[in-house]
Amino acid sequence: AQSVAQPEDQVNVAEGNPLTVKCTYSVSGNPYLFWYVQYPNRGLQFLLKYITGDNLVKGSYGFEAEFNKSQTSFHLKKPSALVSDSALYFCAVRVLYNQGGKLIFGQGTELSVKP
């Protein structure tokens, strides 16, 4: 079955420190991978995506993610966390040949950045 896992419900980081939010996936064929962020009482906002090419993908707000095919992972990273990065983060994989190419989402990781 195709799935996405975010093994950490919550990640706590001090401001200025690097952050990593983990994501692993299971999908047939080549994956299309995404990260979204959700601020309180808001919809999901697109951060970045991996379709093909360079394994290191850069996105909005200084975030980047590294695609690792052998480990089936797509971890979200940022070199220096800000308090304003505190939010709920979702990893997602696109199912290409089923249900119109829907996105399957992980359960989300709550990122808390303390001053």
Add this chain to the structure above:
Amino acid sequence: EAQVTQNPRYLITVTGKKLTVTCSQNMNHEYMSWYRQDPGLGLRQIYYSMNVEVTDKGDVPEGYKVSRKEKRNFPLILESPSPNQTSLYFCASRPVQTGELFFGEGSRLTVL
């Protein structure tokens, strides 16, 4: 401004009282979808539409209906809401060829 608009944003209703959550996008996207978000479960797809008059079930379609009579609109209908449909609902759209979804701000529904 490119956006997906949902209404209402908040709604409290009672079991069995039919309701509709509207969704409209101004980006001329072919693909539209409804998701529900529940704690610990992430987002699960309810229904999707590849274009006008083309709709299909997602992973959790029971108790919901949709229609796609116009390209921009994709309403979610709960004919007889039940308490287990209490959730946060998101409408999203994208062009057919890309995977990046654009989300509405969400509609928080409580069924008593």
